[in-house]
Amino acid sequence: MKELLKRIPKVDYFLNDKDLLFLLGDKPRYLLLKAIRDVLDEVRQDILSGKKVEPEPDFLKEKIKQKLKGFLRPKLHRVINATGVVLHTNLGRAVISEEVAEYLKELITGYSNLEYDLQKGRRGLRYRNLEWILKELTGAEDVCVVNNNAGAVLLVLSALSKGKEVVVSRGELIEIGGSFRIPEVMEQSGAILKEVGTTNKTHLRDYENAISENTGLLLKVHTSNYKIMGFTASVSTEELVRLGKKYGIPVYEDLGSGSFIDVRKIGLSYEPTVQDVLKAGVDVVSFSGDKLLGGAQAGIILGKKQYLERIKKHPLNRALRIDKMTLAVLENTLVYYLDEKLAFEKVPTWRLLSQTQEEIKRKAEKLIQLLKEKNFPARISLVQDTSEVGGGALPTQQLPTWCVAVHLSPERLDEVLRGQEIPVIGRIKNNLYLLDMRTVMPSEISALSEILLKAANSVKMV
Structure with a gap:
């Protein structure tokens, strides 16, 4: 244990690392310092608690990178809303033009x-x-x-x-x-x-x-x-x-x-x-x-x-x-x-609410086509369902919609998608993970296909 603790590099070893400084960019140096200290403290505690840890510099540097990325990323950031709820209170309600x-x-x-x-x-x-x-x-x-x-x-x-x-x-x-x-x-x-x-x-x-x-x-x-x-x-x-x-x-x-x-x-x-x-x-x-x-x-x-x-x-x-x-x-x-x-x-709210079934279906078919072109590693299908207005408005109204169903473990896929750089929020219904295309913007479909591919490969590897 003492030997492992001695092998943990000093803070200065990473503080002037070119890769880490490049990642930091023009943000305060304090963020890098905190990321280094936090990672080194975590490794030190792991060793003291008896966990098997090899405090190699490259391993620690990668952990510091991930920690720093977390600090650099604003806590409030954009997500792709594939829930079908147009005025989703938890996702910021109305979208402005x-x-x-x-x-x-x-x-x-x-x-x-x-x-x-x-x-x-x-x-x-x-x-x-x-x-x-x-x-x-x-x-x-x-x-x-x-x-x-x-x-x-x-x-x-x-x-x-x-x-x-x-x-x-x-x-x-x-x-x-x-x-x-x-x-x-x-x-x-x-x-x-x-x-x-x-x-x-x-x-x-x-x-x-x-x-x-x-x-x-x-x-x-x-x-x-x-x-x-x-x-x-x-x-x-x-x-x-x-x-x-x-x-x-x-x-x-x-x-x-x-x-x-x-x-x-x-x-x-x-x-x-x-x-x-x-x-x-x-x-x-x-x-x-x-x-x-x-x-x-x-x-x-x-x-x-x-x-x-x-x-x-x-x-x-x-x-x-x-x-x-x-x-x-x-x-x-x-x-x-x-x-x-x-x-x-x-006004995006009215544009989303007034979409025709044909418009929503076309978005769903485009996503499916892109996923197939990327050799998506799981079965996908087109599913009819209903969306909601949301935001405490029109509570009994059901809006016919089209969804893309991903046939993977829905709970695991949901977890992985929420952890992406651009998180995707869909819904789980009848043990299927559904992406309601009513609330997916046309400009988001290409990015959504890439995110889904990365997430699906991660789920398949588990």
Whole structure:
């Protein structure tokens, strides 16, 4: 053991190695130093624990290389989404277009007029950059945008109903990802929860009977991430608006994954659009910017000016405000909605959702062809299945799709693919590893074939 420990090279032996320095490039030297120390410490511990280790320089150098590569690689990096879930929360939700990305690069590598009014030559408001387009698209009187829709809900409730009762149906007391629950947000905002109706049935009279002198808000929460089926009843937005007007109480709807396009145009079941909700007369509506809208993560709040002014002046608004990158992505994505045809072409979310079966099948056949040309070492087949919208949107909708099935140990293949330089995330179903081609970009197919070949050879060798 002592002899093996003596044979471990010193740190300096590797610190000036040309190959390691070339790999390091222009990154801080500290990363190489840490990689060397970590590897030498690991080998030292292995020897002390009785493991059979030969501390040869070439062996250690290779381990240092792998460790250094891990340090040099950002922890947040691109993956190939072959799950078929278009708005995959764990994989970054909405993809932005190449055109928007190019504009973003130009914006963030220099200064910008984020809060500077170029016409007046003095400080301006960052929301002004989004006001015009959101008003044009929806007819809303005023606009406020924060960092996500959970923040939007908290801000609206804090600004409009702190210390007041908020009347909401029991069937709409939702929980979304990350244990974000409406009752808990309400408590945090200082609003008082007033539940009405039952889980499956709520009537207009339930809301009306709950109204008192301390009622501050009538809240409707769109159940965008689940559906209640069967013996059910709910109050429409229009009915709630009429009730609110009768008693002089504002109505707020949390739309969740708001859309500017009627999803029935791509063969899905009806979901209310942002325009629908505003036309119904609500005083305030909020929704996400990175779900069906297809932009950056944000909480967009629209509505009547008298309520939006209170919301914008609330101290929480500054704590939740968006940065220049979010603002730029949103503005440049929203512009496409001025021409719906362009939105389907240029907003990746809608392009992926509206793909035809023929388009998806062609991508699958291209991947299979490339794999066969590379003498892929396992059986592959074309399989019909269904995709999902994801992101808590349209939960019951199944989108017909085509997948490439790889007939290898699915668990092992999944593990190996996740460990590639460009990780691939597919899905396992019926003991098959499936690559859903709906969410694989045409530009990714060639790279995907190479990654699959490398991964399959690794699996076959085990």
